[in-house]
Amino acid sequence: MSSRIVVFGAGGRVGRAAVAEAVRRTHTVTAVVRDPDRHRGLAGAGVDVVRGDATDPGSVAAIAAGHDAAINASARLDVPSEEFFVAAAKALVAGLEATGVRRLVTLGIASTLETAPGVRVMDAPDFPEPYRVFSQGHAAEFDTLVSAGGGLDWLMVVPPMDLDAAGPRTGTYRSARGTLLDGTGHISHPDLAVALLDEIDNPRHRRIQLAVAD
Template sequence: MRIAVFGATGRTGRPLVDQALDRGHEVVAFVRNPTDLPSALRDDDRVSVIEGDAYGGDGVDRAIGGDDPVDAVVSVLGRRSESPDDLLTEAGRHVLAAMDRHGIERLVTLVGAGVREESESVSLGGKVMGSLLKLLARSTLEDAVDHVESVRASDARWTVVRGPRLTDGPHTGEFRHGTGLALGVRAAAARANVAEFVLDCLEEDLYVHEMPKVADA
């Protein structure tokens, strides 16, 4: 499978690219600065590096269509302190538009577990975390919610992976997932485990048009 990865140089993107290669895939790594990607990956024949700006849309079409169109798209973009408030929303719109132009259907995107479904039952811990997010990171949550609304309204075969607090812990391969997964206040997920789950969703076509949560076991 040939996979376009947006956020390839981020803390979740890096293990995702490494694991995708280990699993026999080709990767189109979308980056703002190619030097942020290790030289071993830049020199790997299985990795195509596309420099651009997902927020403004520059390079997005080349990453998805280009001379050798991808089979699937993954977005693990994360906001930094200097990022615009609507990063995920705007970048997601450019990605979805390019997918539509080139007939690419499969998308897996990562957001925080604070994004809820309308009929979702939320645990007490989840309600506490939701309240804290609205208080401390309202713009981040609103951006993720708007992004998910755009994804759900698209013609893509999408999966929205929702993660709790992400850590840089070791890749254990031991994690729970599900649309009804209850997450407590202390729930966390190693980024490398989230990367594995994202690839599982692609390879096994899991959770199409669903919003599973994932957390370390």
Template structure:
């Protein structure tokens, strides 16, 4: 497949690029500063762009089979950036007629898992309160997806770790795995790539966790 990856310099974005290249895909990594991007490969193109300007992104998404986004706020002060940048990606995709989009969101944006105990409900409530602006941003981002013409999927992990790829995790389309506490960035990337050709995930949130 011909794939474009936004947020390619982030932890999840770099994993998407590396795993996609290893799987034989042709990848365009969209970055603001190529000097901060260390991934290389014969099937990789690095595209420098202003992510706030949809017109500058059209070339990066034109003719692609799918787009993946690891865009997200890296700290609370960045809340709001995910919605703004995703809006630019959506505008570029819609202008070029590129339909398939898989983005990363977060577990608290999705529904509570049925049967979760008091500990998990309390932890979820506390985390949501501390990061309420970040999750409000992700909720707004998902609203933009729902209003778009794209065939989108939102992958919603709990707490992220830097542990290696396992390829083994729970996945719930339209819901959240019970006692969803952690998952590695590598496995989130794996799950996002796995959604690309899965029609059951189109226009759905997908909860993932160990």
């Protein structure tokens, strides 16, 4: 069944892959970017490109109204990680709940996954500090969703460390709840998009981190 899906961060590699996979499944997509003029190539049959801000609940609500589900692949490198990802989580929860959009699938990062109970990749003593700081933003995003997203059916899909932009679409992947798969692991952008859209079309996991890898 065709749905209306809004994709925040649609201009990035994962966002573009999610838009392409949604169109492949005959969904109608609203692709949200900060500057539509820079992403004119996204527009096409079934895709409307709009300007929006995932950290602004008013912007989220205005854009998401009338949609069935949302994907968040947004990121900013010019804003402190924790500031951005927490603001986005809060805005998405508030904006989506205000418009009745029930399902949110958001993109996580492998360093927040556990290697043992209570021990995350980012907790290793030799984990590089700049990456730890960035990872903390996603960890705080997850905590924010846990505490604030009670009325929203959300899921954080987490790719492995080896995220392959040039890899093919196989249409298959493995998954695990909150734990790292196979060390650095591997998945292509198209197969990550398959995992994101599978959880839109047929939600099987809720309110957790779902690790995926090929």
